[in-house]
Amino acid sequence: MDVLLDIWQRMTTPHAALAPLTAWLTVAGAALIVLVPPVWRLARHAITIVHEGGHGVVAVLCGRRLGGIRLHSDTSGLTVSRGRPSGAGMVFTLLAGYPAAGLLGLGAAWLLSRGYDIGLLWALLAALALLLVQIRNWFGLWSVAVTAAVVFGVSWFGSAQVQGVFALLVTAFLLFGALRTSLELQQSRSRRAGSSSDADQLARLTHIPGIFWVGVFLAVQLICVALSARLLGFV
Template identity: 90%
Template structure:
């Protein structure tokens, strides 16, 4: 009981925002992670976790039965849900993946703007725990478990300054990483026409070209970046 009370107190305690220089350096660090290919190849797994989690959450909300999630070492993933192979439920499920990281980043920015940096970290831990029970392969289990261990370590043992920096780093990484995955999606579609990407599956269901859906992904993600920057006082 004492541990639960301690966790609740940590979650609900607000911290002062980072100094402007520290905040800008943290955002710059997130941008470097996304732009530097060797680091991005590793960090991209975190975006894939959110991407597949987005598919899973929306599938359940649309009344589909979630069959499980797989995460692969090449940073791809697969979410299996059962239900009608077409119709609004399937469309929204496919639509959810690419915007998920940007929307999560926006939600994280909202929490940070109110000083709940530790609350954000524990909310992410809870989401990872819920996701873990849906993982259906060993690499996926390892990937989610390691991510959760890192978040837990900072949230439990980190200083308030370290927690604030890490929370902002995650937020900015999600926002920037979401944009890069959509740009990579379009590059991949250009090289391999007729792929089975989310955008192409949406095109098959709606008879609207895949490039339109890539544009939708980017529009949502750019909106999330703009709103987050405003919430956090960067603009």
């Protein structure tokens, strides 16, 4: 009980905002993670976790039965849900993946704007724990477990400064990483026809070209970046 009370106190105690220079350097660090290819190839697994989690959450909300989630070493993933193969539920489920990281980043920015760095980290831990029970392959289990271990380590053992920097780094990484995955999606689509990407599956379901759906993904992500920058005082 004492541990739970300690966690609750940590989660609900606002932290002071980072110094402006520290905040800008942290955001620059997140941008480098997304822009430097070797680092991005490793960090992209975290975006895949959020992407597949987005599919899973919306599938359940739409009344579909979640069959499990797989995460692969090439940073791809697969979320299996059962229900009608067409209709609004399937459309919303497919729509959810690419915007998920941007929307999560926006939610994280809202929490950070109110000083809840630890609240954000523990919310991420709770989400990872819920996701873990839906993972259906060993690499996926390892990937989610390692991610959760890093978040837990910072939230429990890190100083207030380290926690604040890490929380902002995660937030900015989600926002920038979401944008890069959509740009990569379009590059991949332009190289091969008949793709099974979310955008192309949406195109087949709705008879609206895949490029339109890529545009929707990017629009949502750009709005999330703009709103997050405003919440955090960068603009």
